[in-house]
Amino acid sequence: MSERKPKNIFVQGAVAPAFIGDSIAKHATNTKIGGHSIFLGQVRADEIEGKKVTGIEYTAYEDMALQKMFEIREDIFAKYPLTCMHVYHSLGVVAEGEICLFVFTSSAHRKAAIDACTECVERIKAELPVWGKEIFAENDYQWKVNS
Amino acid sequence: MSERKPKNIFVQGAVAPAFIGDSIAKHATNTKIGGHSIFLGQVRADEIEGKKVTGIEYTAYEDMALQKMFEIREDIFAKYPLTCMHVYHSLGVVAEGEICLFVFTSSAHRKAAIDACTECVERIKAELPVWGKEIFAENDYQWKVNS
């Protein structure tokens, strides 16, 4: 098996739904796969103290985030029998209703794909040095807090 | 709230990846959504006693399956704060590498979407009167058994 290296996960702006469809289509050639699990983060138009979120601007400590993502990936591949795992996170402004996170795991059996996907999402939220700035319609902003 | 009624979940043949992309895109207008969880079942080219699966032919007791799916949907909406849930299951032949099940849940927060999706998949596999016939290259078949 060839050694895995840090892969870029960052994309400028939103993740396009058609890109997600294309990613799924590419897995048709891997006929050892029996189940895929996908998580998508979408920007909510929250209302906070009367102000409406129109988008989130993401910034990251990119080098460190990619190194951390590499560790997460290695841990998850060691723990679950996955055939593959793909992660995409937005940088820059993502408008309300658009996709900002795309996590995609595949395995021969559903349980590994589902558990790996969930664990990956939790670790991304907790461990990647990425910050979201919630932009309000009123030309104002606040820094997002993860729950 | 309007009363929900049984919806058709069955599609002839495979679920196309582009259809999945389109389904995701349609949710951009619901800006109360913060997370989507998707499960996809894909037909594995298993080798069983030297014979290779080339596809699965699905049949169902359709009326009963739709009624049961309606119960599952009601239970899951009662249990989790979802904005929406979509289920598509193939009938007829689905070739190796193609998608035969598409479960799609959305919620304001990720946990509800993820837990509801997993529970829905488990209940579909255990409770829907649907049968898969694994078709071998050798013009032979065996009935699929769910694990």
Add this chain to the structure above:
Amino acid sequence: MKILVFGQLTDIIGQHEYVMESIDEMKVSSLRQQLLNNYPALLGKKYLIAVNKKMADDNAKIEATDEIALLPPFSGG
């Protein structure tokens, strides 16, 4: 009595739907016995019986107008 047959049971019964002559009313357990008499290959096969699209246990009663379905273990998804 209309009987729908699914999955691997179609290999034994040879058709997806058939009409069985019925006594006016019977229990699900009697239907199972009568099916086994007609199709000895059913011996040891696991299947549930639905009456009018609802699962029925062995004590449930069946009338001639009911829709009966023979459901081997599910394998959807």
Add this chain to the structure above:
Amino acid sequence: MKILVFGQLTDIIGQHEYVMESIDEMKVSSLRQQLLNNYPALLGKKYLIAVNKKMADDNAKIEATDEIALLPPFSGG
């Protein structure tokens, strides 16, 4: 000493990257104190400090050539 600033801390420090005059070697805890002296608005703000892209605790030592980053709570995804 090159210091990278992220998230809400950029609102306080006013820039994403700056160079701080450094004593040859110091502990992370001393850096925190020096930052607080320079930017009193940091008082009470939670942030971690990474040294060369690895999390560092208060006792870790920093050299002038290290890449330092100030990391407020993450909010990706």
